[in-house]
Amino acid sequence: MLLSLETSSPVCSVALHRLDDSSLLGQSELRLDKSHSTHLTVLMEQLLANTGYQLADLAAVALSDGPGSYTGLRIGGAAAKGLCFALDIPLVAVSTLRAMTAQVAAVTARPEKYLYCPMLDARRQEVYAALYTHEGQEVLAPAPLILDADTLAEQLAHRSVLFFGHGAAKFQAVLGEHPNAGFLAGIEPSAISVGQLGVAAFHRQEFQDVAYYEPFYLKEVYTTTPKAK
Known part of the structure:
Protein backbone atom coordinates (compact mmCIF):
# COMPACT_ATOMS: atom_id res chain seq x y z
CA MET A 1 0.00 0.00 0.00
CA LEU A 2 1.02 3.60 -0.55
CA LEU A 3 -0.04 6.27 1.94
CA SER A 4 -0.21 9.82 0.55
CA LEU A 5 -0.20 13.07 2.52
CA GLU A 6 -1.34 16.53 1.43
CA THR A 7 -0.55 19.38 3.82
CA SER A 8 0.46 22.23 1.49
CA SER A 9 -2.82 24.15 1.85
CA PRO A 10 -5.49 24.74 4.52
CA VAL A 11 -6.90 21.33 3.54
CA CYS A 12 -5.24 18.46 5.40
CA SER A 13 -5.84 15.16 3.59
CA VAL A 14 -4.57 11.59 3.46
CA ALA A 15 -5.27 8.74 1.06
CA LEU A 16 -4.40 5.07 0.67
CA HIS A 17 -3.78 3.40 -2.72
CA ARG A 18 -2.86 -0.10 -3.80
CA LEU A 19 0.48 -0.18 -5.56
CA ASP A 20 -0.36 -3.04 -7.92
CA ASP A 21 -3.32 -1.40 -9.68
CA SER A 22 -3.41 2.22 -8.35
CA SER A 23 -6.89 1.68 -6.90
CA LEU A 24 -8.02 4.05 -4.16
CA LEU A 25 -8.80 2.25 -0.90
CA GLY A 26 -9.82 5.27 1.15
CA GLN A 27 -9.25 8.95 1.85
CA SER A 28 -9.96 11.43 4.60
CA GLU A 29 -9.59 15.18 4.89
CA LEU A 30 -10.20 18.12 7.19
CA ARG A 31 -10.83 21.69 6.06
CA LEU A 32 -9.83 23.35 9.30
CA ASP A 33 -7.26 26.10 9.06
CA LYS A 34 -4.05 25.46 11.02
CA SER A 35 -5.17 21.96 12.02
CA HIS A 36 -2.37 19.95 10.41
CA SER A 37 -0.11 19.61 13.45
CA THR A 38 -2.86 18.19 15.65
CA HIS A 39 -4.92 16.21 13.14
CA LEU A 40 -2.57 14.71 10.53
CA THR A 41 -1.52 11.67 12.58
CA VAL A 42 -5.12 11.14 13.69
CA LEU A 43 -6.30 11.15 10.07
CA MET A 44 -3.63 8.61 9.14
CA GLU A 45 -4.50 6.30 12.03
CA GLN A 46 -8.23 6.50 11.31
CA LEU A 47 -7.76 5.89 7.59
CA LEU A 48 -5.70 2.76 8.18
CA ALA A 49 -8.16 1.49 10.78
CA ASN A 50 -11.19 2.18 8.57
CA THR A 51 -9.65 0.36 5.59
CA GLY A 52 -8.46 -2.59 7.67
CA TYR A 53 -4.72 -2.05 7.29
CA GLN A 54 -1.79 -1.35 9.57
CA LEU A 55 1.37 0.71 9.29
CA ALA A 56 3.27 -2.51 8.63
CA ASP A 57 1.30 -2.91 5.38
CA LEU A 58 2.74 0.28 3.90
CA ALA A 59 5.36 -0.05 1.17
CA ALA A 60 5.93 3.69 0.65
CA VAL A 61 4.73 7.16 1.58
CA ALA A 62 3.97 9.84 -1.01
CA LEU A 63 4.08 13.48 0.02
CA SER A 64 2.81 16.68 -1.56
CA ASP A 65 6.17 18.36 -2.18
CA GLY A 66 5.09 22.00 -2.54
CA PRO A 67 5.00 24.83 -3.17
CA GLY A 68 2.47 25.93 -0.60
CA SER A 69 2.22 26.77 3.08
CA TYR A 70 5.66 26.70 4.66
CA THR A 71 4.33 25.43 7.99
CA GLY A 72 2.06 22.89 6.34
CA LEU A 73 4.86 21.51 4.18
CA ARG A 74 7.14 21.25 7.21
CA ILE A 75 4.52 19.29 9.14
CA GLY A 76 3.83 16.93 6.24
CA GLY A 77 7.53 16.44 5.57
CA ALA A 78 8.29 15.63 9.19
CA ALA A 79 5.44 13.11 9.38
CA ALA A 80 6.39 11.42 6.10
CA LYS A 81 10.07 11.21 6.98
CA GLY A 82 9.26 9.80 10.40
CA LEU A 83 7.11 7.05 8.91
CA CYS A 84 9.64 6.16 6.23
CA PHE A 85 12.51 6.05 8.70
CA ALA A 86 10.61 3.97 11.26
CA LEU A 87 9.21 1.51 8.70
CA ASP A 88 12.31 1.50 6.45
CA ILE A 89 10.25 2.29 3.35
CA PRO A 90 10.87 4.79 0.51
CA LEU A 91 9.63 8.37 0.33
CA VAL A 92 8.08 9.71 -2.86
CA ALA A 93 7.72 13.46 -3.42
CA VAL A 94 4.98 14.72 -5.78
CA SER A 95 4.70 18.30 -7.02
CA THR A 96 1.64 19.95 -5.48
CA LEU A 184 -12.57 26.76 -12.03
CA ALA A 185 -13.74 27.25 -8.45
CA GLY A 186 -13.42 24.85 -5.54
CA ILE A 187 -10.25 23.03 -6.65
CA GLU A 188 -7.98 22.28 -3.69
CA PRO A 189 -4.86 20.11 -3.38
CA SER A 190 -5.84 16.50 -2.65
CA ALA A 191 -4.00 13.48 -1.29
CA ILE A 192 -5.87 11.37 -3.85
CA SER A 193 -4.07 12.90 -6.84
CA VAL A 194 -0.80 12.92 -4.87
CA GLY A 195 -1.26 9.19 -4.34
CA GLN A 196 -2.07 8.50 -7.99
CA LEU A 197 1.09 10.23 -9.17
CA GLY A 198 2.97 8.71 -6.26
CA VAL A 199 2.13 5.17 -7.38
CA ALA A 200 3.57 5.90 -10.84
CA ALA A 201 6.70 7.47 -9.30
CA PHE A 202 7.10 4.45 -7.00
CA HIS A 203 7.19 2.07 -9.97
CA ARG A 204 9.79 4.33 -11.62
CA GLN A 205 11.74 4.13 -8.34
CA GLU A 206 11.87 7.91 -8.00
CA PHE A 207 12.64 8.00 -4.30
CA GLN A 208 13.89 10.77 -2.02
CA ASP A 209 16.74 10.59 0.43
CA VAL A 210 14.79 10.38 3.68
CA ALA A 211 17.58 11.91 5.75
CA TYR A 212 18.11 14.98 3.57
CA TYR A 213 14.73 15.57 1.93
CA GLU A 214 13.22 19.05 2.26
CA PRO A 215 9.97 20.28 0.67
CA PHE A 216 10.00 22.52 -2.38
CA TYR A 217 9.25 25.85 -0.75
CA LEU A 218 9.94 27.84 -3.96
CA LYS A 219 10.67 30.99 -1.94
CA GLU A 220 12.80 31.60 1.11
CA VAL A 221 10.87 32.14 4.31
CA TYR A 222 11.19 35.62 5.77
CA THR A 223 10.83 36.18 9.47
CA THR A 224 10.79 39.40 11.43
CA THR A 225 11.96 40.23 14.91
CA PRO A 226 9.20 41.62 17.15
CA LYS A 227 9.69 45.28 17.98
CA ALA A 228 10.72 45.98 21.55
CA LYS A 229 8.04 47.61 23.65
Missing part, protein backbone atom coordinates in the same frame (compact mmCIF):
# COMPACT_ATOMS: atom_id res chain seq x y z
CA LEU A 97 0.92 21.89 -8.68
CA ARG A 98 1.34 18.86 -10.94
CA ALA A 99 -0.98 16.83 -8.71
CA MET A 100 -3.64 19.56 -8.91
CA THR A 101 -3.32 19.49 -12.71
CA ALA A 102 -3.83 15.74 -12.79
CA GLN A 103 -6.91 16.17 -10.62
CA VAL A 104 -8.47 18.69 -13.04
CA ALA A 105 -7.39 17.08 -16.32
CA ALA A 106 -8.95 13.77 -15.26
CA VAL A 107 -12.44 15.30 -15.20
CA THR A 108 -12.09 17.73 -18.12
CA ALA A 109 -13.81 16.97 -21.43
CA ARG A 110 -11.29 16.95 -24.29
CA PRO A 111 -8.45 17.75 -21.90
CA GLU A 112 -5.89 18.11 -24.71
CA LYS A 113 -7.53 21.41 -25.72
CA TYR A 114 -6.15 23.24 -22.70
CA LEU A 115 -3.09 24.22 -20.79
CA TYR A 116 -3.51 23.91 -17.03
CA CYS A 117 -2.43 26.60 -14.58
CA PRO A 118 -2.75 25.74 -10.87
CA MET A 119 -2.38 28.82 -8.67
CA LEU A 120 -1.77 28.85 -4.93
CA ASP A 121 -2.16 32.07 -3.00
CA ALA A 122 1.19 33.53 -1.91
CA ARG A 123 -0.40 36.66 -0.34
CA ARG A 124 -0.72 40.16 -1.69
CA GLN A 125 -0.79 40.08 -5.51
CA GLU A 126 1.43 37.02 -5.78
CA VAL A 127 0.74 33.36 -6.47
CA TYR A 128 2.72 30.16 -6.89
CA ALA A 129 1.89 28.89 -10.35
CA ALA A 130 3.00 26.64 -13.21
CA LEU A 131 1.73 25.56 -16.63
CA TYR A 132 1.21 21.96 -17.71
CA THR A 133 -0.29 19.99 -20.55
CA HIS A 134 -3.08 17.53 -19.79
CA GLU A 135 -0.45 14.77 -19.58
CA GLY A 136 1.50 16.66 -16.92
CA GLN A 137 4.29 17.87 -19.17
CA GLU A 138 5.79 21.09 -17.83
CA VAL A 139 5.30 24.14 -20.06
CA LEU A 140 6.22 26.73 -17.43
CA ALA A 141 8.15 25.68 -14.34
CA PRO A 142 6.69 26.45 -10.91
CA ALA A 143 7.44 30.06 -10.00
CA PRO A 144 6.14 32.92 -7.87
CA LEU A 145 4.14 35.24 -10.14
CA ILE A 146 3.14 38.83 -9.41
CA LEU A 147 -0.29 39.25 -10.93
CA ASP A 148 -1.17 42.02 -13.36
CA ALA A 149 -3.05 42.30 -16.64
CA ASP A 150 -0.01 41.06 -18.61
CA THR A 151 0.64 37.93 -16.56
CA LEU A 152 0.86 34.90 -18.89
CA ALA A 153 -0.21 37.12 -21.81
CA GLU A 154 1.93 35.20 -24.30
CA GLN A 155 0.43 31.85 -23.35
CA LEU A 156 -3.14 33.20 -23.34
CA ALA A 157 -2.64 34.66 -26.81
CA HIS A 158 -2.15 31.19 -28.31
CA ARG A 159 -3.89 28.62 -26.10
CA SER A 160 -6.92 28.16 -23.91
CA VAL A 161 -5.80 28.00 -20.29
CA LEU A 162 -7.70 26.68 -17.27
CA PHE A 163 -6.89 28.43 -13.99
CA PHE A 164 -7.70 26.84 -10.64
CA GLY A 165 -6.60 26.69 -7.03
CA HIS A 166 -7.16 29.18 -4.22
CA GLY A 167 -4.98 31.78 -5.94
CA ALA A 168 -6.88 31.79 -9.22
CA ALA A 169 -9.65 34.12 -8.02
CA LYS A 170 -7.09 36.89 -7.53
CA PHE A 171 -5.94 36.53 -11.11
CA GLN A 172 -9.52 36.48 -12.41
CA ALA A 173 -10.14 39.82 -10.67
CA VAL A 174 -7.03 41.30 -12.30
CA LEU A 175 -7.42 39.77 -15.76
CA GLY A 176 -11.14 40.27 -16.19
CA GLU A 177 -12.79 38.71 -19.24
CA HIS A 178 -10.49 36.91 -21.66
CA PRO A 179 -11.62 34.56 -24.43
CA ASN A 180 -8.87 32.02 -23.72
CA ALA A 181 -9.06 32.03 -19.93
CA GLY A 182 -11.28 29.69 -17.94
CA PHE A 183 -11.53 29.73 -14.15
Whole structure:
Protein backbone atom coordinates (compact mmCIF):
# COMPACT_ATOMS: atom_id res chain seq x y z
CA MET A 1 0.00 0.00 0.00
CA LEU A 2 1.02 3.60 -0.55
CA LEU A 3 -0.04 6.27 1.94
CA SER A 4 -0.21 9.82 0.55
CA LEU A 5 -0.20 13.07 2.52
CA GLU A 6 -1.34 16.53 1.43
CA THR A 7 -0.55 19.38 3.82
CA SER A 8 0.46 22.23 1.49
CA SER A 9 -2.82 24.15 1.85
CA PRO A 10 -5.49 24.74 4.52
CA VAL A 11 -6.90 21.33 3.54
CA CYS A 12 -5.24 18.46 5.40
CA SER A 13 -5.84 15.16 3.59
CA VAL A 14 -4.57 11.59 3.46
CA ALA A 15 -5.27 8.74 1.06
CA LEU A 16 -4.40 5.07 0.67
CA HIS A 17 -3.78 3.40 -2.72
CA ARG A 18 -2.86 -0.10 -3.80
CA LEU A 19 0.48 -0.18 -5.56
CA ASP A 20 -0.36 -3.04 -7.92
CA ASP A 21 -3.32 -1.40 -9.68
CA SER A 22 -3.41 2.22 -8.35
CA SER A 23 -6.89 1.68 -6.90
CA LEU A 24 -8.02 4.05 -4.16
CA LEU A 25 -8.80 2.25 -0.90
CA GLY A 26 -9.82 5.27 1.15
CA GLN A 27 -9.25 8.95 1.85
CA SER A 28 -9.96 11.43 4.60
CA GLU A 29 -9.59 15.18 4.89
CA LEU A 30 -10.20 18.12 7.19
CA ARG A 31 -10.83 21.69 6.06
CA LEU A 32 -9.83 23.35 9.30
CA ASP A 33 -7.26 26.10 9.06
CA LYS A 34 -4.05 25.46 11.02
CA SER A 35 -5.17 21.96 12.02
CA HIS A 36 -2.37 19.95 10.41
CA SER A 37 -0.11 19.61 13.45
CA THR A 38 -2.86 18.19 15.65
CA HIS A 39 -4.92 16.21 13.14
CA LEU A 40 -2.57 14.71 10.53
CA THR A 41 -1.52 11.67 12.58
CA VAL A 42 -5.12 11.14 13.69
CA LEU A 43 -6.30 11.15 10.07
CA MET A 44 -3.63 8.61 9.14
CA GLU A 45 -4.50 6.30 12.03
CA GLN A 46 -8.23 6.50 11.31
CA LEU A 47 -7.76 5.89 7.59
CA LEU A 48 -5.70 2.76 8.18
CA ALA A 49 -8.16 1.49 10.78
CA ASN A 50 -11.19 2.18 8.57
CA THR A 51 -9.65 0.36 5.59
CA GLY A 52 -8.46 -2.59 7.67
CA TYR A 53 -4.72 -2.05 7.29
CA GLN A 54 -1.79 -1.35 9.57
CA LEU A 55 1.37 0.71 9.29
CA ALA A 56 3.27 -2.51 8.63
CA ASP A 57 1.30 -2.91 5.38
CA LEU A 58 2.74 0.28 3.90
CA ALA A 59 5.36 -0.05 1.17
CA ALA A 60 5.93 3.69 0.65
CA VAL A 61 4.73 7.16 1.58
CA ALA A 62 3.97 9.84 -1.01
CA LEU A 63 4.08 13.48 0.02
CA SER A 64 2.81 16.68 -1.56
CA ASP A 65 6.17 18.36 -2.18
CA GLY A 66 5.09 22.00 -2.54
CA PRO A 67 5.00 24.83 -3.17
CA GLY A 68 2.47 25.93 -0.60
CA SER A 69 2.22 26.77 3.08
CA TYR A 70 5.66 26.70 4.66
CA THR A 71 4.33 25.43 7.99
CA GLY A 72 2.06 22.89 6.34
CA LEU A 73 4.86 21.51 4.18
CA ARG A 74 7.14 21.25 7.21
CA ILE A 75 4.52 19.29 9.14
CA GLY A 76 3.83 16.93 6.24
CA GLY A 77 7.53 16.44 5.57
CA ALA A 78 8.29 15.63 9.19
CA ALA A 79 5.44 13.11 9.38
CA ALA A 80 6.39 11.42 6.10
CA LYS A 81 10.07 11.21 6.98
CA GLY A 82 9.26 9.80 10.40
CA LEU A 83 7.11 7.05 8.91
CA CYS A 84 9.64 6.16 6.23
CA PHE A 85 12.51 6.05 8.70
CA ALA A 86 10.61 3.97 11.26
CA LEU A 87 9.21 1.51 8.70
CA ASP A 88 12.31 1.50 6.45
CA ILE A 89 10.25 2.29 3.35
CA PRO A 90 10.87 4.79 0.51
CA LEU A 91 9.63 8.37 0.33
CA VAL A 92 8.08 9.71 -2.86
CA ALA A 93 7.72 13.46 -3.42
CA VAL A 94 4.98 14.72 -5.78
CA SER A 95 4.70 18.30 -7.02
CA THR A 96 1.64 19.95 -5.48
CA LEU A 97 0.92 21.89 -8.68
CA ARG A 98 1.34 18.86 -10.94
CA ALA A 99 -0.98 16.83 -8.71
CA MET A 100 -3.64 19.56 -8.91
CA THR A 101 -3.32 19.49 -12.71
CA ALA A 102 -3.83 15.74 -12.79
CA GLN A 103 -6.91 16.17 -10.62
CA VAL A 104 -8.47 18.69 -13.04
CA ALA A 105 -7.39 17.08 -16.32
CA ALA A 106 -8.95 13.77 -15.26
CA VAL A 107 -12.44 15.30 -15.20
CA THR A 108 -12.09 17.73 -18.12
CA ALA A 109 -13.81 16.97 -21.43
CA ARG A 110 -11.29 16.95 -24.29
CA PRO A 111 -8.45 17.75 -21.90
CA GLU A 112 -5.89 18.11 -24.71
CA LYS A 113 -7.53 21.41 -25.72
CA TYR A 114 -6.15 23.24 -22.70
CA LEU A 115 -3.09 24.22 -20.79
CA TYR A 116 -3.51 23.91 -17.03
CA CYS A 117 -2.43 26.60 -14.58
CA PRO A 118 -2.75 25.74 -10.87
CA MET A 119 -2.38 28.82 -8.67
CA LEU A 120 -1.77 28.85 -4.93
CA ASP A 121 -2.16 32.07 -3.00
CA ALA A 122 1.19 33.53 -1.91
CA ARG A 123 -0.40 36.66 -0.34
CA ARG A 124 -0.72 40.16 -1.69
CA GLN A 125 -0.79 40.08 -5.51
CA GLU A 126 1.43 37.02 -5.78
CA VAL A 127 0.74 33.36 -6.47
CA TYR A 128 2.72 30.16 -6.89
CA ALA A 129 1.89 28.89 -10.35
CA ALA A 130 3.00 26.64 -13.21
CA LEU A 131 1.73 25.56 -16.63
CA TYR A 132 1.21 21.96 -17.71
CA THR A 133 -0.29 19.99 -20.55
CA HIS A 134 -3.08 17.53 -19.79
CA GLU A 135 -0.45 14.77 -19.58
CA GLY A 136 1.50 16.66 -16.92
CA GLN A 137 4.29 17.87 -19.17
CA GLU A 138 5.79 21.09 -17.83
CA VAL A 139 5.30 24.14 -20.06
CA LEU A 140 6.22 26.73 -17.43
CA ALA A 141 8.15 25.68 -14.34
CA PRO A 142 6.69 26.45 -10.91
CA ALA A 143 7.44 30.06 -10.00
CA PRO A 144 6.14 32.92 -7.87
CA LEU A 145 4.14 35.24 -10.14
CA ILE A 146 3.14 38.83 -9.41
CA LEU A 147 -0.29 39.25 -10.93
CA ASP A 148 -1.17 42.02 -13.36
CA ALA A 149 -3.05 42.30 -16.64
CA ASP A 150 -0.01 41.06 -18.61
CA THR A 151 0.64 37.93 -16.56
CA LEU A 152 0.86 34.90 -18.89
CA ALA A 153 -0.21 37.12 -21.81
CA GLU A 154 1.93 35.20 -24.30
CA GLN A 155 0.43 31.85 -23.35
CA LEU A 156 -3.14 33.20 -23.34
CA ALA A 157 -2.64 34.66 -26.81
CA HIS A 158 -2.15 31.19 -28.31
CA ARG A 159 -3.89 28.62 -26.10
CA SER A 160 -6.92 28.16 -23.91
CA VAL A 161 -5.80 28.00 -20.29
CA LEU A 162 -7.70 26.68 -17.27
CA PHE A 163 -6.89 28.43 -13.99
CA PHE A 164 -7.70 26.84 -10.64
CA GLY A 165 -6.60 26.69 -7.03
CA HIS A 166 -7.16 29.18 -4.22
CA GLY A 167 -4.98 31.78 -5.94
CA ALA A 168 -6.88 31.79 -9.22
CA ALA A 169 -9.65 34.12 -8.02
CA LYS A 170 -7.09 36.89 -7.53
CA PHE A 171 -5.94 36.53 -11.11
CA GLN A 172 -9.52 36.48 -12.41
CA ALA A 173 -10.14 39.82 -10.67
CA VAL A 174 -7.03 41.30 -12.30
CA LEU A 175 -7.42 39.77 -15.76
CA GLY A 176 -11.14 40.27 -16.19
CA GLU A 177 -12.79 38.71 -19.24
CA HIS A 178 -10.49 36.91 -21.66
CA PRO A 179 -11.62 34.56 -24.43
CA ASN A 180 -8.87 32.02 -23.72
CA ALA A 181 -9.06 32.03 -19.93
CA GLY A 182 -11.28 29.69 -17.94
CA PHE A 183 -11.53 29.73 -14.15
CA LEU A 184 -12.57 26.76 -12.03
CA ALA A 185 -13.74 27.25 -8.45
CA GLY A 186 -13.42 24.85 -5.54
CA ILE A 187 -10.25 23.03 -6.65
CA GLU A 188 -7.98 22.28 -3.69
CA PRO A 189 -4.86 20.11 -3.38
CA SER A 190 -5.84 16.50 -2.65
CA ALA A 191 -4.00 13.48 -1.29
CA ILE A 192 -5.87 11.37 -3.85
CA SER A 193 -4.07 12.90 -6.84
CA VAL A 194 -0.80 12.92 -4.87
CA GLY A 195 -1.26 9.19 -4.34
CA GLN A 196 -2.07 8.50 -7.99
CA LEU A 197 1.09 10.23 -9.17
CA GLY A 198 2.97 8.71 -6.26
CA VAL A 199 2.13 5.17 -7.38
CA ALA A 200 3.57 5.90 -10.84
CA ALA A 201 6.70 7.47 -9.30
CA PHE A 202 7.10 4.45 -7.00
CA HIS A 203 7.19 2.07 -9.97
CA ARG A 204 9.79 4.33 -11.62
CA GLN A 205 11.74 4.13 -8.34
CA GLU A 206 11.87 7.91 -8.00
CA PHE A 207 12.64 8.00 -4.30
CA GLN A 208 13.89 10.77 -2.02
CA ASP A 209 16.74 10.59 0.43
CA VAL A 210 14.79 10.38 3.68
CA ALA A 211 17.58 11.91 5.75
CA TYR A 212 18.11 14.98 3.57
CA TYR A 213 14.73 15.57 1.93
CA GLU A 214 13.22 19.05 2.26
CA PRO A 215 9.97 20.28 0.67
CA PHE A 216 10.00 22.52 -2.38
CA TYR A 217 9.25 25.85 -0.75
CA LEU A 218 9.94 27.84 -3.96
CA LYS A 219 10.67 30.99 -1.94
CA GLU A 220 12.80 31.60 1.11
CA VAL A 221 10.87 32.14 4.31
CA TYR A 222 11.19 35.62 5.77
CA THR A 223 10.83 36.18 9.47
CA THR A 224 10.79 39.40 11.43
CA THR A 225 11.96 40.23 14.91
CA PRO A 226 9.20 41.62 17.15
CA LYS A 227 9.69 45.28 17.98
CA ALA A 228 10.72 45.98 21.55
CA LYS A 229 8.04 47.61 23.65
